[in-house]
Structures are given as C-alpha cells and as structure tokens.
Amino acid sequence: MELTAKGMEVRIGKKEIVKNVSLLVKNQQFVGLIGPNGCGKSTLLKSIYKSLVPQKGTVFLDDMDVLKTSEKKVSQRLGVVGQFNEMNFDLTVGQMVMLGRTPHKKLLESDKREDYAIVEEALARTNLLDYKDRSFLSLSGGEKQRVILARTIAQQPKFMILDEPTNHLDIRYQLEILSCVKGLNIGVLAALHDLEMAAYYCDYLYAIKNGEVYAHGTPEQVLTPETIESLYQVKCQTYINPVTNGLGFAFGI
Template structure:
C-alpha cells in the first residue's frame, strides 16, 4: 500500500523540527530515512503512525488522509516500532505480541485460534518462539526489540514504520532483521543510523538535514562522498560491496570532513 507525506511540517515547543517534507514509499517498497541526530526523522515517523499531529501538511495512505481514519482502522493498516520501547510490561512475551491483534477485536474479546496462530508465527519470524512464556521485563534490550517487532508483525499491517529497529541488536540479529524486512516486501518506512545497512536494505533513501529533505533516490544515487561530507560531516569513499554489490561506505575515522587533501 502506498504511503505519501505531503508538505509535512512538525513544530515542537515552538521550534519547527520538520519543514515542508514531501516523500513517498510505494507499494512494497522499503524507504529509508537517514540523517544526523536531530534532523527530524523520528518526528516525521511519529506523524505517520499518528503519535504526533503535524503542524502543516498530511500523510496519505492509499490516497486517504490517515488523520481521518479511526484509531483501530489506522492500526490495521500501519504498525510501528518506535525507538522508545515502553515500560517493563508485567506480561509474558506471548501476551505482548498478542497485543498486536487488538485492532481486530471487540472490547474484552478473548483471543481465538487464529490470533494464537498469528502470534506464534510472528514470534517464530523474529526468532523468539522459545521465549514465549518468559516475562517481557526479564528480556535483554535486543530481545525486547525483536518481541516488539513481532507485535508489529502480528498486526498484519500494510505499512511498517520502524525507528532505528537495529538498536540493541547484535550483528547476527541485525542481519536477520534486515533480511526479514526485505523478505516481507511490505511497504516500509524505516529510520536508520547505519548508512551501510540503509544502503543494503532500502529501495529508496530520503536524506533529512535540519528538518528539511535534501536528497531522495536510490542508495547508489544518494550516498555520495559529497553528500556525506555536507550532511554528516565525514570524509568517506563509496565503493562496491564485495559480497552484495551494494554501495559500501568506507569512512575516514582519522580526518574530519574539510581537513583532507
């Protein structure tokens, strides 16, 4: 399902943190948001899953303004994995993932066999099936991240909105999560700090800087040495990954941007 951000602005505490952004994630496309800290990535994503109200502009889901959808209706279409993981739920892992079925149920309705099946499948997809009976509060940060991704998958949404989903994950589980996103082929908006991960998993990248969109396109088109110096303040060479052929950014960790030869 296509999602479009049209002339979106967000103001927080009197300061504009997103300024007139236009971007699109086409049906089945993984669209990445990249940019330095404070560039507006999280604020933009929060407007997509309706945690924030934009000060101007709108978000369209298949041509419909998400602000006009009822909360349960919106939750059937859009699932989010925000950076903040929430409290230490006094629930089991299975119960946390089953919360993803809430948009499909009436008040006080018990889980049925289909809910149990979907919950179990979501846990298996993120490699947490064996932990189903553990307490969520007892998990490590990486394990919690995978459980909350399973909860988002259990919503069976048309659109996934993920804010730094690889946070707290070790290398193996980072690779597995990114592979899962590609396998899903579900419309996805994802903010990533790791530019090499973004280049590997995303079909299109949108670069934010000081709340404004400064570049959009395929990773190979967007991730240039010039952009990396201007937006991120680093010296880097962009080469071809020897295993995948994706763009691979080799950072100069010794010389700040602007001080090289």
C-alpha cells in the same frame, strides 16, 4: 499499499523541526530516511504515524486519510516498531505478541483460535517460538526488539514504519530485524543510522538535513561522498562491499 506524505510541517514549541517535507513509498517498497542526529527523522515519522500532530501536511495510505482516521482503523493497516520499548509491568513474550491482535478485536473480545495461529506465525518469523513463555522484562535489548517486531507482525499490517529500531542493537540483531522486515514484502518506511544497512536493504532513500529533504533517490544516487560530507561533516569514500555486493563506506575526519 502506497504511503504518501505531503507538505509535512512540525513545530515543537517555537522551533520548526520538520519543514515542508513530502515523500512517497510505493507498494512493497523499502524506503529509508537517513541524516544526522537531530535532523528531524524521528519527528517526521512520529507525525506520519500520529504520535505527534503536524501543523501542516497530509498523510494517506492508499485512499485512507491517516491523520483524520481513528487509531484503531489506522492500526489495522499500519504497524510501527520504535526504538525504545521499556515497560513498568511484565508479560510473557506470547502475551506481548498477542497485543498485536488488539486493533482487530471488539472491546473485551476474547482471543480466538485464529489469533493464536497468527501469533505462532509471528513468533516463528522472528525466531521466538522458544521464548513464548519467557518474561519480556528478562530479555536482552535485541530480544525485546524482536518481540516488538513480532507483535507488529501479528497486527498483519499492510505497511510498516521503523523508527530507528536498530539504533542501540549489535550487528546480529540489526541484520535479523531488517531481514525479517524485508521478507514481509510490504511497504516499509524506516529511519536508519547505519549507512551500509540503508544501502543494502533500502530501495530508495530520503536524506534529511535541518528538517528538510536534502536529497532523494536510489542508494547509489544518494550515498555519494559529497552528500555524506554535507550531511555528517565527515570525509567519505565509497566502495563495493565484497560481502554484500552493495555500497561500503570508509570514513575519515
């Protein structure tokens, strides 16, 4: 399933945050958005998954016009894992993950054997089977994020958007979440802060600066010292990381 966004423009108040951005995620491709804080990455993603209404632009998942299609139908194909997932009420981990089946149900339809099997599989994929009866609110930040990922997997989406899902997590949980998503073999569009993670997991990158696409291409094409300095105002040298065999980065002011 391909995602195509064309001519996306988003204003908040009088400020133009996203300026005529177009991007493409091919079938089963893992595409990353990189750029400094405030460059428009999350705003762009929110306009793609309909949390914000863009002033201009189109978004298609294959032939589905996302911006003109009901939330329920979009959620049957598109799953979103965000950065913040705080709740004012408590559910068990199993109940949280079962919420991922909602887009596939009629109003007040009860959970079926198939739903429970899908939830069990999602819990297994995220190493959460032993947490099924735990309180969601009792979990650590990394554990909560894995639950949200499991809930999204239970939706059985054909495409997934990650809106800076690992931004406040330690390295272990970053690796667990991104490795799990990569293993789903579906299209992914992810906003990422860690450049080594972006280089390792992404097939293609879009670098965003001041609400516009500054550069795009493979990680090797985009993550150059010149581009990184322009984006982040820091000096950088790249090297081959002996652990990942991918790009590594050494920074200086």
